[in-house]
Amino acid sequence: MMKTFSIGGIHPNDSKISKDCRIEVLPVPSKVYISVAQHLGAPATPIVKAGDQVKVGQVIAEPAGFISAYVHSSVSGTVKSVGPRKDIAGNNVVHIEIDVEGDEWVEGVDLTDTIVTEIPEDDKATLDKIKMCGVVGLGGATFPAHVKLCPPPGNKAECLILNGAECEPYLTSDYRIMLERSKEIVIGAAIMKKVLGGCPAVIGIEENKPEAIKAMSEAVAELQKTAKGYEGISVMSLKKKYPQGGEKQLIDAVMGRQVKSGGLPISVGAVVQNVATSLAVYEAVQKNIPLITNVMTITGDCLPMENQHNYKFRIGMPLSYIAEVAGGIPEDAVKIVSGGPMMGKAIANLDATTVKGSSSLLYLTAEQTVRGVESACIRCGKCAEACPMGLEPFLLNKYARNNMMDELEENAVQDCIECGCCLYSCPANIPLLDIIRIAKGDVIRIIRGRGQR
Amino acid sequence: MTQTIIWTIAILTILGALLAVVLYVVAEKFKVEEDPRIDEVEKVLPGANCGGCGQAGCRAFAQHCVQSESLDSCFCPVGGNDVMQKVAGVLGVEVAAKEPMVAVVRCNGTCENRPRTNEYGGYQSCRVKAALYSGDTGCSFGCLGCGDCVAACQFGAISMDPATGLPVVDEEKCTACGACVKACPKNVIELRNKGRRNMRVYVSCINKDKGAVARKACKAACIGCGKCAKVCPFEAITVENNVAYIDFTKCKLCKKCVAECPTAAIHAVNFPVIKPKEE
Numbered sequence: 001m002m003k004t005f006s007i008g009g010i011h012p013n014d015s016k017i018s019k020d021c022r023i024e025v026l027p028v029p030s031k032v033y034i035s036v037a038q039h040l041g042a043p044a045t046p047i048v049k050a051g052d053q054v055k056v057g058q059v060i061a062e063p064a065g066f067i068s069a070y071v072h073s074s075v076s077g078t079v080k081s082v083g084p085r086k087d088i089a090g091n092n093v094v095h096i097e098i099d100v101e102g103d104e105w106v107e108g109v110d111l112t113d114t115i116v117t118e119i120p121e122d123d124k125a126t127l128d129k130i131k132m133c134g135v136v137g138l139g140g141a142t143f144p145a146h147v148k149l150c151p152p153p154g155n156k157a158e159c160l161i162l163n164g165a166e167c168e169p170y171l172t173s174d175y176r177i178m179l180e181r182s183k184e185i186v187i188g189a190a191i192m193k194k195v196l197g198g199c200p201a202v203i204g205i206e207e208n209k210p211e212a213i214k215a216m217s218e219a220v221a222e223l224q225k226t227a228k229g230y231e232g233i234s235v236m237s238l239k240k241k242y243p244q245g246g247e248k249q250l251i252d253a254v255m256g257r258q259v260k261s262g263g264l265p266i267s268v269g270a271v272v273q274n275v276a277t278s279l280a281v282y283e284a285v286q287k288n289i290p291l292i293t294n295v296m297t298i299t300g301d302c303l304p305m306e307n308q309h310n311y312k313f314r315i316g317m318p319l320s321y322i323a324e325v326a327g328g329i330p331e332d333a334v335k336i337v338s339g340g341p342m343m344g345k346a347i348a349n350l351d352a353t354t355v356k357g358s359s360s361l362l363y364l365t366a367e368q369t370v371r372g373v374e375s376a377c378i379r380c381g382k383c384a385e386a387c388p389m390g391l392e393p394f395l396l397n398k399y400a401r402n403n404m405m406d407e408l409e410e411n412a413v414q415d416c417i418e419c420g421c422c423l424y425s426c427p428a429n430i431p432l433l434d435i436i437r438i439a440k441g442d443v444i445r446i447i448r449g450r451g452q453r
Numbered sequence: 454m455t456q457t458i459i460w461t462i463a464i465l466t467i468l469g470a471l472l473a474v475v476l477y478v479v480a481e482k483f484k485v486e487e488d489p490r491i492d493e494v495e496k497v498l499p500g501a502n503c504g505g506c507g508q509a510g511c512r513a514f515a516q517h518c519v520q521s522e523s524l525d526s527c528f529c530p531v532g533g534n535d536v537m538q539k540v541a542g543v544l545g546v547e548v549a550a551k552e553p554m555v556a557v558v559r560c561n562g563t564c565e566n567r568p569r570t571n572e573y574g575g576y577q578s579c580r581v582k583a584a585l586y587s588g589d590t591g592c593s594f595g596c597l598g599c600g601d602c603v604a605a606c607q608f609g610a611i612s613m614d615p616a617t618g619l620p621v622v623d624e625e626k627c628t629a630c631g632a633c634v635k636a637c638p639k640n641v642i643e644l645r646n647k648g649r650r651n652m653r654v655y656v657s658c659i660n661k662d663k664g665a666v667a668r669k670a671c672k673a674a675c676i677g678c679g680k681c682a683k684v685c686p687f688e689a690i691t692v693e694n695n696v697a698y699i700d701f702t703k704c705k706l707c708k709k710c711v712a713e714c715p716t717a718a719i720h721a722v723n724f725p726v727i728k729p730k731e732e
Contacts, residue, residue, distance in 0.1 A: 090586050091587050091593055092589065345586070346585075348588075409480070438581055
C-alpha cells in the first residue's frame with residue numbers, strides 16, 4: 001500500500017503536458033530587472049547604484065534581517081537604475097535594472113559539468129555558503145534555506161524530506177530536474193543531511209512520475225556505491241493526491257506524523273526541502289554558483305505542443321520576453337498564471353520579471369477560469385472532507401462573513417494552507433478560500449498582537 | 454364548572470403575587486449600581502450603534518462620556534454638535550463645537566480616465582481583491598470598485614456610480630462615522646471637514662507613483678509636480694511621495710490650485726457656478 005497523507009485531499013487531473021520537453025536554456029535578454037524581494041521575509045537592501053559594473057554572480061543586495069536572503073546579479077553589465085517597478089501582482093517593489101554586456105562571471109565559480117560527489121566536512125562553512133549564495137526554498141514559499149537548516153536549540157532533525165511530489169497540475173519543472181539532474185539533487189540532499197546531523201533522508205515522489213522515481217533511485221544507488229556519505233538516503237513513491245507537496249501533508253505521508261496546530265515541522269523532527277532547493281544547495285556548496293537560475297514550465301491546454309517548454313531561466317528576465325521566446329501567447333488564453341492552477345497567482349503585469357521562485361507561465365482558457373455563480377451552502381460537507389488540514393471551511397466561511405474572530409481562532413483558521421481544495425470541491429461555487437484567506441490574515445494579526453503585549 | 458374557574462383564577466393570582474415578591478427581592482438584592490446619567494445620555498444619542506465614535510455602541514459611548522472628565526475626547530459623528538450640546542447639558546459640562554466632517558473619495562479613476570489593464574474575475578470584494586493584487590488598472594493605489602464602502606455604510610450614504618465605477622458620497626446622508634474609511638483597503642476615503650457652505654477643495658488622487666507612471670495609469674492622477682504647492686498662498690498644500698495633499702485646516706478655499714493642476718486632479722465641490730459673461 002503506497003503512502004499518502006491521511007486527511008482530506010483532492011484528485012485534480014494532473015495535465016502534465018510538458019513533461020517530455022527537455023530543459024532548454026533561455027538566452028539572456030538585453031536588459032534584466034532584478035527584484036530585491038524574492039524571498040519570504042524582509043526585502044534585501046541594494047548595495048549597488050546606477051553606473052556600477054557588475055558580473056554574473058556578484059552580490060547586488062544584502063539581507064535586511066534574520067529571515068532575508070542575498071540577491072545576486074544574474075548577468076554581467078552596467079547597473080542602469082535602482083528603483084520601484086511593478087511585480088507580477090502590480091505592486092511596487094525595488095528592482096535593480098541592469099544593461100547586459102557579455103557574460104562574465106565572478107571568480108571562484110565552477111561552470112564545468114563535472115559532478116562533485118565529495119561532501120565537505122565543515123558544516124559551518126557549508127551553511128555559510130548556502131546563505132551567501134542566497135539559496136531559498138523553491139517549493140513556493142521561498143523561505144531562506146539556511147534558516148530551515150539550523151533547527152532551533154532543543155529540536156533535533158530526525159528526517160530530511162525532499163519534496164519531489166510536484167502535486168500541482170501542469171507543472172513539470174521539478175520532474176524534469178529529477179530526470180536530468182538526479183545526481184546533483186541527491187548530492188544536495190546528502191549535504192543537507194550532513195548539516196542536519198546525519199539524519200536519514202527520504203525523497204518523496206508521486207506515483208504518476210515513474211520515470212523520476214526510477215532516475216532518482218538509480219542515482220541514489222550509484223552514489224551509495226561509488227562515494228561516501230550517502231547512506232540513509234532513499235526514494236519513496238507516494239500515492240497521487242493534491243496537496244501532497246504541502247509541507248505538513250508530506251511529513252504525514254512520509255513519516256506518518258502530524259504537526260500540531262501552530263507547530264513547525266521541526267517539532268516532529270522533520271525538515272522539508274524541495275528537490276529544486278536541493279539542486280540549488282548542490283550548486284552553491286559544490287560549485288559556488290549562487291541561486292540565479294531556476295527551471296520554469298511554459299504550458300497550458302491551449303498551447304500547441306511545440307510551444308510547450310521547460311526553461312532554465314535567470315532571475316530578472318521579463319515574463320513578456322520569455323513568453324515571446326517560447327512562441328507567443330496563444331490567442332484563446334485569457335489568464336496567465338505564475339505557479340500551478342491550484343495555488344499559483346494570476347499575472348496582472350507581464351512586464352514583471354522572473355524571481356528565484358518563478359515556476360511557470362501557465363495559459364488558461366476562458367472555460368478553465370470562469371467562476372460559477374455562487375449559490376447557498378447546502379451543507380454537503382465536501383469542503384470539510386477535502387480540507388487537508390482537517391478544517392471545516394463552510395463553518396469558517398460563516399464565521400468570517402460575520403466577523404466572529406474568536407470562533408475563527410477556535411476553529412483554527414490560522415492553520416489554513418490556502419491550497420484551494422475547499423474551493424475546488426464546493427458544488428455551490430462559494431468563494432471559500434477567498435474569504436478564509438482574509439479571515440486567516442486577520443486572526444494571525446490578532447494572535448501576533450497578543451504576543452507583543 | 455364555576456368552581457373550576459374560581460379556583461384557577463385564585464391559584465394564578467396567588468402564584469403571580471408570590472413570584473412578583475420573589476422577583477422584587479432578587480432585583481433589589483442583585484441590583485447593579487449604575488450612574489443614572491448614562492441612561493439620560495443614551496436617550497439623547499441617535500441610537501445608530503455605528504461605532505463611529507470609537508466605542509462599541511451608543512450605550513458604551515454614553516458610559517464613556519459620563520466617565521471621562523471632559524468631553525474633548527468624545528464626539529458622536531452621527532449626531533454632530535447638536536447632540537454633543539445635549540450630552541453636555543445632561544452632564545453639566547461645556548463642550549467645544551467641532552467642525553462637521555464628511556467622507557471624501559480621493560480617486561478620480563473613472564473608466565475613462567483609468568483604462569483597465571486586466572480583468573478581475575474573482576470574488577467581488579475590495580478586501581479580497583486587494584489581498585490578491587494591485588487591481589485591474591495600471592494604478593495600484595486607487596479605488597478597486599467592488600463596493601466594500603457601500604456595504605459598510607449604515608446610513609445608505611454611499612453608492613457606486615455605474616458610469617464611473619467609483620463610489621459617490623451623499624453629503625446629506627453622510628454622518629462621517631468613518632466606517633467606509635475603515636472598510637476601504639486602499640485608504641482611498643478620507644474624512645475631511647465639510648467646509649464653509651459645504652465648499653471643499655481636495656486632491657482626488659493618492660497615487661504615490663512617479664509622475665510619468667501615474668499619468669500613464671490614469672489621466673487624472675496627481676503627478677506630484679508641485680505646481681499647486683507653489684501657488685497656494687496659505688501653505689496648505691504639501692507634496693510628499695509624488696502626491697499632493699491639501700490640509701483642510703489651512704485651506705481657505707481660494708481655488709488657485711484648482712486652476713493650476715495640469716491633470717485636474719484637484720477637485721473643488723459645491724462652489725457656486727459663476728455664470729459666463731454675456732458677450
